[in-house]
Amino acid sequence: MKIKGKNYRSVWMENNSIKIIDQTKLPEKFEIIELKNIDEVCDAILTMKVRGAPAIGAAAAFGIAQKAFTSAESDFYANLKKAKTDLLNTRPTAFDLFYAVNKVYKAIMKTDNIKNAKTVGLKEAQKFADENVEACKKIGEYGDELIKNNFRILTHCNAGALATVDFGTALAPIRIAHHNGKNIFVFVDETRPRLQGAKLTAFELSEENIPHAIIADNAAGYFMQKGEIDMVITGADRITANGDAANKIGTYEKAVLAKENNIPFYIAAPISSIDFNCKSGKDIPIEFRDENEIMTFNDIQIAPSKSHAKNPAFDITPAKYITGIITEKGIFKPTEIRKLKEIK
Amino acid sequence: MKIKGKNYRSVWMENNSIKIIDQTKLPEKFEIIELKNIDEVCDAILTMKVRGAPAIGAAAAFGIAQKAFTSAESDFYANLKKAKTDLLNTRPTAFDLFYAVNKVYKAIMKTDNIKNAKTVGLKEAQKFADENVEACKKIGEYGDELIKNNFRILTHCNAGALATVDFGTALAPIRIAHHNGKNIFVFVDETRPRLQGAKLTAFELSEENIPHAIIADNAAGYFMQKGEIDMVITGADRITANGDAANKIGTYEKAVLAKENNIPFYIAAPISSIDFNCKSGKDIPIEFRDENEIMTFNDIQIAPSKSHAKNPAFDITPAKYITGIITEKGIFKPTEIRKLKEIK
Numbered sequence: 169m170k171i172k173g174k175n176y177r178s179v180w181m182e183n184n185s186i187k188i189i190d191q192t193k194l195p196e197k198f199e200i201i202e203l204k205n206i207d208e209v210c211d212a213i214l215t216m217k218v219r220g221a222p223a224i225g226a227a228a229a230f231g232i233a234q235k236a237f238t239s240a241e242s243d244f245y246a247n248l249k250k251a252k253t254d255l256l257n258t259r260p261t262a263f264d265l266f267y268a269v270n271k272v273y274k275a276i277m278k279t280d281n282i283k284n285a286k287t288v289g290l291k292e293a294q295k296f297a298d299e300n301v302e303a304c305k306k307i308g309e310y311g312d313e314l315i316k317n318n319f320r321i322l323t324h325c326n327a328g329a330l331a332t333v334d335f336g337t338a339l340a341p342i343r344i345a346h347h348n349g350k351n352i353f354v355f356v357d358e359t360r361p362r363l364q365g366a367k368l369t370a371f372e373l374s375e376e377n378i379p380h381a382i383i384a385d386n387a388a389g390y391f392m393q394k395g396e397i398d399m400v401i402t403g404a405d406r407i408t409a410n411g412d413a414a415n416k417i418g419t420y421e422k423a424v425l426a427k428e429n430n431i432p433f434y435i436a437a438p439i440s441s442i443d444f445n446c447k448s449g450k451d452i453p454i455e456f457r458d459e460n461e462i463m464t465f466n467d468i469q470i471a472p473s474k475s476h477a478k479n480p481a482f483d484i485t486p487a488k489y490i491t492g493i494i495t496e497k498g499i500f501k502p503t504e505i506r507k508l509k510e511i512k
Numbered sequence: 513m514k515i516k517g518k519n520y521r522s523v524w525m526e527n528n529s530i531k532i533i534d535q536t537k538l539p540e541k542f543e544i545i546e547l548k549n550i551d552e553v554c555d556a557i558l559t560m561k562v563r564g565a566p567a568i569g570a571a572a573a574f575g576i577a578q579k580a581f582t583s584a585e586s587d588f589y590a591n592l593k594k595a596k597t598d599l600l601n602t603r604p605t606a607f608d609l610f611y612a613v614n615k616v617y618k619a620i621m622k623t624d625n626i627k628n629a630k631t632v633g634l635k636e637a638q639k640f641a642d643e644n645v646e647a648c649k650k651i652g653e654y655g656d657e658l659i660k661n662n663f664r665i666l667t668h669c670n671a672g673a674l675a676t677v678d679f680g681t682a683l684a685p686i687r688i689a690h691h692n693g694k695n696i697f698v699f700v701d702e703t704r705p706r707l708q709g710a711k712l713t714a715f716e717l718s719e720e721n722i723p724h725a726i727i728a729d730n731a732a733g734y735f736m737q738k739g740e741i742d743m744v745i746t747g748a749d750r751i752t753a754n755g756d757a758a759n760k761i762g763t764y765e766k767a768v769l770a771k772e773n774n775i776p777f778y779i780a781a782p783i784s785s786i787d788f789n790c791k792s793g794k795d796i797p798i799e800f801r802d803e804n805e806i807m808t809f810n811d812i813q814i815a816p817s818k819s820h821a822k823n824p825a826f827d828i829t830p831a832k833y834i835t836g837i838i839t840e841k842g843i844f845k846p847t848e849i850r851k852l853k854e855i856k
Contacts, residue, residue: 195816355822358806360704360728363814366806370819382806382821384704386729386762390798390827393764418730420737421765428768454734462702462710462726465809470707472539475714477726478699483734 169329169336171198171375177301177334178223179230181294184237186230188218191330195371203227206235206251213258213265216362220331221405221441222304225264226297228255229272233289241282248276260453261414261482263406263443268296296440297333303438303496304335311341311401311436311494315350319398322355322388322426325416326368327403327436337403337436339372341494346378354380355397357388359416361461361479385418392429400426401494404437409509411487411502412449413437417480423489432491439495444509449484457481513673513680515542515719521645522567522674523574525638528581530574532562535674539715547571550579550595557602557609560706564675565749565785566648569608570641572599573616577633585626592620604797605758605826607750607787612640640784641677647782647840648679655685655745655780655838659694663742666699666732666770669760670712671747671780681747681780683716685838690722698724699741701732703760705805705823729762736773744770745838748781753853755831755846756793757781761824767833776835783839788853793828801825 169176171189179188186203192215193199201217203209209231212218218227235251236244255269275292279285315321325331327338335343345352354373359365366382373380383391391397400422404413413419413435426433446452462477464470471477487502497511513520515533523532530547536559537543545561547553553575556562562571579595580588599613619636623629659665669675671682679687689696698717703709710726717724727735735741744766748757757763757779770777790796806821808814815821831846841855 196813356819358704358815360702360730366815366819371816374816374818380819382815382819384729384761384806384823386704386760386765387822387824387827389765389768390761390824391822393827416730417728417734421730421733421769424733424769424772425765428772462728466812468810469540471702471710471726472715472718474718475700475710475724475726478731478735479728480731480734483731483737 169334169372169375178330179218179227179333180297181230181290184234184290186227186234188212188227189330190217191219191368192217195367203231206231206254210254210258220326221262221264221403222300222332222438223330224259224262225268225440226300226333228265229268229293229296231255232269232272233293236276236289237286244282248273259455261405261455264440267440271296300333300438300440301335304332304337304340306496307337307436307438307494308335308340308344310499311434312344312348314399314434315341315345315352317350320353320355320396322357322397322400322422323369324357324365324402324419324422325359326364328369328372330368330372331403337438338401339369341401341436342378343376346376352379354378355388355391356380356382357385357418357422358382359418360385364416388422389425392425392431397431400431400433401436404435404441405482406446406452407435407437407442407493407505408446408448408452409444409506410448411490411493411505413485413490414449414452414482415485417483420483420485423485427489433489434492434494435490436494439497439508439511442505442508449486452484455481513678513716513719521678523562523570523677524641525574528578528634530571530578532556532571533674534561535563535712536561539711547575550575550598554598554602564670565606565608565747566644566676566782567674568603568606569612569784570644570677572609573612573637573640575599576613576616577637580620580633581630588626592617603799605749605799608784611784615640644677644782644784645679648676648681648684650840651681651780651782651838652679652684652688654843655778656688656692658743658778659685659689659696661694664697664699664740666701666741666744666766667713668701668709668746668763668766669703670708672713672716674712674716675747681782682745683713685745685780686722687720690720696723698722699732699735700724700726701729701762701766702726703762704729708760732766733769736769736775741775744775744777745780748779748785749826750790750796751779751781751786751837751849752790752792752796753788753850754792755834755837755849757829757834758793758796758826759829761827764827764829767829771833777833778836778838779834780838783841783852783855786849786852793830796828799825
C-alpha cells in the first residue's frame with residue numbers, strides 16, 4: 169500500500185526481525201515497530217497493534233519462525249510448542265492465525281534436523297505472507313469485475329492492506345476499480361467500538377485519493393434505504409464450510425439491511441480464512457473484548473461509572489445473506505465454497 | 513426522574529425563568545442552566561443542551577411564552593412572530609417543536625389584549641409540559657403491559673425523562689415494569705455519533721438502579737440473533753399518518769433486524785409527536801448535522817484530516833417494521849393511528 173507515496177506491507181521480516189505498522193497509532197502517527205520475540209508478537213496481536221485476519225496470520229507465522237530461528241537446539245521443540253500455544257491463545261475468532269501457525273509449525277516439525285528446520289520456518293512464514301499478497305491481488309481483480317462505473321460501495325471495519333499483508337480483501341477490488349479509472353465512491357462505516365473504519369480504512373483511502381465518506385454505523389441503513397449504496401463488500405475473519413462468515417461486529421447488521429434493500433452483499437477473503445472443519449457459524453468462537461472499549465474513549469470515561477458494557481468483537485453472517493464470496497480462485501456462492509477444499 | 517435521589521424534570525419554568533438540565537454535560541456533570549431569552553433557547557436546542565422531541569417542544573413552548581411575557585407591548589406581535597420563526601428554524605425533524613410552538617402561539621394570538629395574552633402564553637406552555645408528563649406516565653402504564661418478567665429489552669438513543677419533560681417515552685414502560693418488581697434487563701445502544709445511549713439512557717437507568725448494559729450499535733444484531741433480546745422499544749421524533757416513524761439514526765436498522773429475528777419492535781410516543789398532515793415518512797425532512805460529530809471526539813480528531821463524513825441525524829422506520837405504537841391513549845398498530853386524529 170502507498171503511505172506518503174512509499175510502498176509498505178503491514179507486516180514483514182527484515183534480517184530475521186519482524187516489523188509491523190502499529191495500527192493503534194493510525195491515522196495520527198505512522199509508526200513502524202519491531203517485534204523482538206514471541207511475547208512481543210503475542211502482545212501486538214492481543215492489543216491489536218497488528219489486526220485483520222491475514223495480517224494476524226502473517227505476524228504469527230513470522231513469530232513462530234523467529235522463535236525457531238533463535239531457539240537453542242537443546243530447548244528447540246519445547247520452545248516451539250510453547251510459542252505455538254501462546255500464539256493460538258491470543259485471539260479466538262480469526263482463522264488465518266490457526267492456519268498460518270499450523271502451517272509453519274508442521275513444516276518445521278517434518279524437517280529432519282534442527283538447523284534446516286530453522287530456515288524452513290522462515291521460508292514457510294515468508295511464503296504465507298507472499299501468497300497472501302498474491303491472493304489479495306487476485307481478489308482485487310475478480311472483485312473489480314463486479315464494480316460498475318459510478319458505483320457507491322459500503323464497507324465495514326478495515327479489510328484493507330493493513331488488515332492483510334498488502335492490498336486488502338474488501339479494499340482490493342475498490343483499489344483496482346479506482347486505479348482502472350472507474351468513478352467510485354466508498355461509504356466507510358466508522359466501525360465502533362474501535363473505529364477501524366474511521367481510522368484505518370479512511371486512512372488507506374485518503375492515502376490513495378479514493379473518494380469516500382465516513383458514516384456512523386447507524387447510518388448505513390439510511391443510505392441503503394435512500395438508494396445511495398450499490399453494493400457492500402466486507403472482509404471475513406473466518407468462513408465455515410456452509411458459507412457462513414464471522415467478521416467484525418456489525419457485519420451481520422449490514423448484511424441483513426443489504427438483503428432487505430436488494431443490495432448485493434459480498435465477502436472478500438483468501439482461502440486461508442476458510443475453516444472447512446467448521447460446519448457452520450454457530451461453531452465459531454466469538455471473542456468478547458474489554459468493556460472499556462465502549463465505556464471510555466482515549467481513556468476518558470464516556471458512560472456512567474456504575475454502568476457496564478457488553479462487547480462482542482465479531483458476529484456471524486449466515487450464508488443466506490451473502491451474495492458471493494470473492495476469493496483468489498474466483499467468486500463463489502456461499503454454498504459452493506466447499507469446492508475449494510481440494511485446492512486448499 | 514430521580515437524580516441523586518431528588519426529583520427533576522428535564523425542563524421547567526421557575527418565576528418566568530426557563531431552567532434545563534444541560535444534557536451535553538451528562539453523565540460527568542449534572543448542571544442546571546437558565547435560558548434567559550429566545551436566543552438562548554434556540555442555542556440550547558441547536559447545540560442539544562436540550563434534546564428529545566417532547567423536551568425540545570417544552571423548551572420551545574416556554575421560550576415563546578417567555579418572549580411574550582417580556583416583550584414591550586409596542587413590538588409584541590412582531591417579536592412573537594420572529595420568536596416563532598427562530599424556534600421553528602432550529603431543528604427540522606422532531607414534530608413536537610412545531611406542535612408546541614404553534615399551540616402556544618395560537619393561544620396567544622387568539623387572546624384579545626396583550627396583557628392577558630402574556631399570561632395565556634405561560635399557562636399554555638406549562639400545560640404542554642404537564643400534559644407531556646401525564647402522557648408519558650400513561651405510555652409507561654400501557655407499555656408495561658407488554659413487558660413480561662425476565663424480559664430483555666433493547667432501546668436506542670435516549671427516549672427517557674431527559675428527552676421528554678419527565679418519565680420518558682421508551683423508558684417509561686421500562687421504569688414502570690422495574691418499579692412494579694419485574695425482573696428486566698435493558699440493552700442500551702450507545703447511539704453514535706452523539707452517544708445519547710451511553711451517556712443519557714445509561715445515566716437514567718443507573719440513577720434508578722435498573723439493570724442494563726451498554727452495547728455498540730453494531731452489536732444489537734448479534735444479541736438479537738443469539739435470542740438474547742425479547743423486545744425493542746424506541747421513541748420517535750415524528751410519526752406520520754401512515755404509521756411511519758422518524759427517530760434517531762440507526763432506529764431503522766434495529767427495526768429491520770428485529771423483524772428479521774421475529775422480535776416485537778415498539779415505538780413509544782405521545783400524540784403530540786404525530787404529524788397527521790404528513791402522509792408518510794418520505795415527507796419528513798431529515799436533519800444532517802456537522803461532520804465533526806463523527807470526525808472528532810471531545811475535540812480530538814479521530815479520522816484522517818483529508819477525509820469527510822456524512823452525518824444524517826435521523827432515519828425513517830416504515831410502518832411495516834413497527835409492531836405497535838405505544839401512546840397515552842393505548843397501543844395502536846401503525847395503520848390504526850389515524851384514529852387518534854380526532855382526539856388530538
